[in-house]
Amino acid sequence: MDTTSSYYLLSKFSKLRKKPQQPLTDLTELYGRIANQSIYYLKLEEQKDYHAALQGWKALNTDVMYQITMLEREYPNAQTYSREEASLNTGVRELYHRSLGHLERLKNICEEQSSSKPASKPHVNIPNSKSTKKSDSNSHNGYSSFIRKPISYPISHSIPSQGFSTKMATTLRDPKTRARKGYHIFNNYPKSNSGNNSNSNMHKVNFAPSKPLGKKSNVSRSYHDDYESEEKLPMEDDENLVDSMGNFKGFDDDKIFMNLTSDSDKNSDLHSSNSLDFDPDELYGDDDEDEDEELRKINKHVTNLSVGSATNLPATKYTESSSLSGSPERYGVETGKTSAFSAPVKTQRKSRSPTRSVDSKPNKSTSNLLHKPHSNSPSSSLTYNRPQQVPTATRKVLSYPQSRPSEKKGTPSGNSGNSSLKNPKKPLTKKAAKPVSNTTSRKPITTGKVSNKRPYGNPSHSASLYSTAQSSTSSFSSSSPGGPQITGGSSASKAKIDSSDVNEGDEDEEEKKRLKEALEDEIIESLHGVDRTAAKQIFAEIVVHGDEVHWEDIAGLEGAKASLKEAVVYPFLRPDLFRGLREPIRGMLLFGPPGTGKTMLARSVATESHSTFFSVSASTLTSKYLGESEKLVRALFAVAKKLSPSIIFVDEIDSIMGSRSNEGENESSRRIKNEFLVQWSSLSSAAAGKPNGSEEDDERVLVLAATNLPWSIDEAARRRFVRRQYIPLPEPETRSVQLSKLLSHQKHTLSDEDFIELVELTAGFSGSDITSLAKDAAMGPLRELGEQLLLTPRESIRSIALRDFKSSLRYIKPSVSQEGLDKYEDWAAQFGSSGA
Numbered sequence: 106m107d108t109t110s111s112y113y114l115l116s117k118f119s120k121l122r123k124k125p126q127q128p129l130t131d132l133t134e135l136y137g138r139i140a141n142q143s144i145y146y147l148k149l150e151e152q153k154d155y156h157a158a159l160q161g162w163k164a165l166n167t168d169v170m171y172q173i174t175m176l177e178r179e180y181p182n183a184q185t186y187s188r189e190e191a192s193l194n195t196g197v198r199e200l201y202h203r204s205l206g207h208l209e210r211l212k213n214i215c216e217e218q219s220s221s222k223p224a225s226k227p228h229v230n231i232p233n234s235k236s237t238k239k240s241d242s243n244s245h246n247g248y249s250s251f252i253r254k255p256i257s258y259p260i261s262h263s264i265p266s267q268g269f270s271t272k273m274a275t276t277l278r279d280p281k282t283r284a285r286k287g288y289h290i291f292n293n294y295p296k297s298n299s300g301n302n303s304n305s306n307m308h309k310v311n312f313a314p315s316k317p318l319g320k321k322s323n324v325s326r327s328y329h330d331d332y333e334s335e336e337k338l339p340m341e342d343d344e345n346l347v348d349s350m351g352n353f354k355g356f357d358d359d360k361i362f363m364n365l366t367s368d369s370d371k372n373s374d375l376h377s378s379n380s381l382d383f384d385p386d387e388l389y390g391d392d393d394e395d396e397d398e399e400l401r402k403i404n405k406h407v408t409n410l411s412v413g414s415a416t417n418l419p420a421t422k423y424t425e426s427s428s429l430s431g432s433p434e435r436y437g438v439e440t441g442k443t444s445a446f447s448a449p450v451k452t453q454r455k456s457r458s459p460t461r462s463v464d465s466k467p468n469k470s471t472s473n474l475l476h477k478p479h480s481n482s483p484s485s486s487l488t489y490n491r492p493q494q495v496p497t498a499t500r501k502v503l504s505y506p507q508s509r510p511s512e513k514k515g516t517p518s519g520n521s522g523n524s525s526l527k528n529p530k531k532p533l534t535k536k537a538a539k540p541v542s543n544t545t546s547r548k549p550i551t552t553g554k555v556s557n558k559r560p561y562g563n564p565s566h567s568a569s570l571y572s573t574a575q576s577s578t579s580s581f582s583s584s585s586p587g588g589p590q591i592t593g594g595s596s597a598s599k600a601k602i603d604s605s606d607v608n609e610g611d612e613d614e615e616e617k618k619r620l621k622e623a624l625e626d627e628i629i630e631s632l633h634g635v636d637r638t639a640a641k642q643i644f645a646e647i648v649v650h651g652d653e654v655h656w657e658d659i660a661g662l663e664g665a666k667a668s669l670k671e672a673v674v675y676p677f678l679r680p681d682l683f684r685g686l687r688e689p690i691r692g693m694l695l696f697g698p699p700g701t702g703k704t705m706l707a708r709s710v711a712t713e714s715h716s717t718f719f720s721v722s723a724s725t726l727t728s729k730y731l732g733e734s735e736k737l738v739r740a741l742f743a744v745a746k747k748l749s750p751s752i753i754f755v756d757e758i759d760s761i762m763g764s765r766s767n768e769g770e771n772e773s774s775r776r777i778k779n780e781f782l783v784q785w786s787s788l789s790s791a792a793a794g795k796p797n798g799s800e801e802d803d804e805r806v807l808v809l810a811a812t813n814l815p816w817s818i819d820e821a822a823r824r825r826f827v828r829r830q831y832i833p834l835p836e837p838e839t840r841s842v843q844l845s846k847l848l849s850h851q852k853h854t855l856s857d858e859d860f861i862e863l864v865e866l867t868a869g870f871s872g873s874d875i876t877s878l879a880k881d882a883a884m885g886p887l888r889e890l891g892e893q894l895l896l897t898p899r900e901s902i903r904s905i906a907l908r909d910f911k912s913s914l915r916y917i918k919p920s921v922s923q924e925g926l927d928k929y930e931d932w933a934a935q936f937g938s939s940g941a
């Protein structure tokens with residue numbers, strides 16, 4: 106590859122990678138959009154227009170799920186979110202989860218309606234009934250609703266064809282242009298429609314939302330345009346316009362709404378040549394190659410989702426005004442976040458042309474892809490089915506030969522490939538990827554009918570998606586060096602900037618994401634009696650990906666490691682040996698002073714036992730909505746069982762499982778605790794008395810918890826922690842090992858004697874104190890340089906010496922007091938087992 110093209114690709118790569126973190130605007134916009142659309146669909150429901158509302162919810166869910174994915178991709182570092190961003194992020198997810206609930210409800214209503222009116226004909230004209238039928242038959246094979254229930258939208262009969270300009274027609278007819286602009290998603294239409302009748306072809310593409318609705322929309326006139334001329338929106342600074350309920354004064358909700366609902370005739374304005382004469386080049390300019398590329402990728406992604414469009418989805422401008430109608434709380438939208446509805450932020454960022462209304466500018470990433478019809482006429486939408494895409498991709502990736510970390514390390518290896526996965530007809534078995542070939546075989550699962558027990562077939566794919574055990578260097582690496590590495594979140598940062606791999610890498614990323622979502626949906630679909638929304642939240646917030654810790658990363662603590670191996674790792678790796686009386690324990694507690702490596706140990710257990718790791722804290726389980734926390738707890742255990750072997754790690758368990766006698770405890774935490782205890786009990790198989798147990802008992806889920814306050818744990822919970830492992834302050838040898846590990850990659854002049862002296866000087870330090878000390882000492886040589894630091898070459902900086910440690914020791918002190926230690930020792934003697 107010549108240097109010019111390498112340079113081009115490199116700069117493109119860095120552009121894509123180094124986008125500044127500015128999620129606030131996007132999150133604000135997304136939040137506002139979901140909120141507004143939610144209100145609108147709820148209104149539709151109120152008006153008993155269930156079908157339209159259902160379509161709307163479907164489209165909204167698909168759109169939002171996609172937007173969230175894109176946001177995560179664009180701003181991968183969620184830890185750096187500001188408070189406002191983090192709360193918006195949570196808000197978006199909450200609204201999304203609610204919308205899933207609404208969707209479910211509407212589905213039920215519609216189903217009930219259709220069953221009570223069997224003779225009623227569908228009001229849509231489905232052009233490709235064959236494919237629709239096919240997708241219907243797929244609806245029982247366990248794919249998620251996103252995959253298996255493609256939304257069929259009829260080809261419009263109401264869009265006046267004369268409204269299309271020649272320019273538009275040319276753009277759409279030319280397959281090359283379509284492909285370049287990313288319109289290839291519409292290739293799914295039957296050939297007959299794409300032939301000589303250019304108008305019918307155009308009917309399939311509804312660009313209306315992409316086009317500013319402004320000029321001819323009554324709604325826009327009634328609200329937006331009035332203010333647009335002054336370049337100021339009502340919510341921008343005029344508080345007087347908002348009443349105490351958060352509603353806007355001076356707007357007659359019903360009138361606005363009536364404008365929209367009763368003016369369906371006038372909506373033909375929306376279909377006028379102006380509104381449909383949309384040329385992306387005109388709007389965005391033709392030179393934006395990067396975004397073209399982005400668009401192409403986005404389309405690729407969207408093609409593989411079953412994209413729905415809302416029959417009655419309000420156009421952007423309307424949604425802004427619709428947010429004004431009715432109190433947000435009424436629809437479960439938090440008023441505290443109404444600022445998110447405000448348009449000005451959008452105005453600043455998205456505006457490219459001062460003459461255009463930014464509000465009505467399409468969101469390029471989606472609006473022309475998730476083509477939302479603007480008309481109230483149910484027929485003015487399009488059909489788009491691509492039900493087979495995700496399953497196919499799933500199978501494709503699943504057929505990669507597996508190489509588990511255990512193979513590398515010489516532990517018994519499992520089946521390195523699963524031919525059955527290559528053939529969708531063949532049963533998918535979980536056994537295939539077990540690290541040890543088990544004498545008792547698991548029941549195969551056919552793709553035709555999903556077993557309740559293991560709907561996702563091969564655990565290796567779930568493991569590679571969800572388990573910390575699957576390292577980015579091991580998963581799939583044998584078959585595809587630059588290829589799919591499901592976990593190892595930092596693969597992007599690790600990747601060498603090899604220009605030829607850039608596009609491939611990005612596509613892999615998308616493929617992985619899509620696969621992951623598809624699998625999550627499959628799993629959720631197969632969980633009975635579990636709240637879908639809660640299960641989604643578990644996947645989104647609690648399942649930990651990547652960031653592996655291995656035994657050798659932890660200095661010392663040999664006793665604790667041995668105990669964990671016996672209690673968890675071996676039983677998880679050799680379930681056939683650990684049955685009946687030898688069944689593995691379901692609860693283990695790590696307790697001790699802060700910073701002694703409890704969390705590290707838990708993570709390494711998950712890595713070494715190839716388990717799915719669920720990291721739970723009080724904050725992740727607590728919801729301010731009544732009953733939601735219990736649903737989360739139930740979903741947590743259900744998903745953990747499904748993805749077993751699993752480790753549910755609860756850090757600071759005392760904050761969830763505090764003593765129930767505590768009078769200050771509130772009702773909500775009491776309910777979480779009770780639900781947790783109930784679910785936890787359900788893990789015990791009661792197989793201890795049976796001769797060999799059964800393979801049912803192999804569903805291994807361990808609750809592993811850590812605490813600095815073991816004495817405040819509720820007694821019922823304490824009983825369930827069959828092992829209570831004390832993790833004390835590091836012994837001298839452990840300190841020595843840890844110090845040498847920390848210095849192993851640094852230039853230093855410490856001799857063996859120096860190490861001995863240092864170990865003595867750090868008596869009473871915890872593991873994290875030692876890490877802090879070493880970090881501070883490593884700064885010594887740089888501190889000495891003062892301002893010269895900026896000019897000194899790296900190799901001229903002197904090595905770290907004992908004196909640096911000594912000077913750091915002047916202000917870095919042990920964090921645990923002697924009295925504190927005595928308390929731990931006492932509790933360990935009474936309830937725990939020691940194991941340094």
Ligand SMILES: Nc1ncnc2c1ncn2[C@@H]1O[C@H](COP(=O)(O)OP(=O)(O)OP(=O)(O)O)[C@@H](O)[C@H]1O
Pocket residue numbers: 658659660661662698699700701702703704705706811812813843871872873874876
């Ligand atoms: N045995 C150890 N080996 C290597 N590093 C250690 C060890 N113990 C502690 N550390 C260091 O201390 C840091 C904190 O460890 P960790 O979070 O596991 O402690 P913890 O016991 O869970 O603390 P807390 O109780 O406060 O949550 C680690 O990131 C690591 O740098």
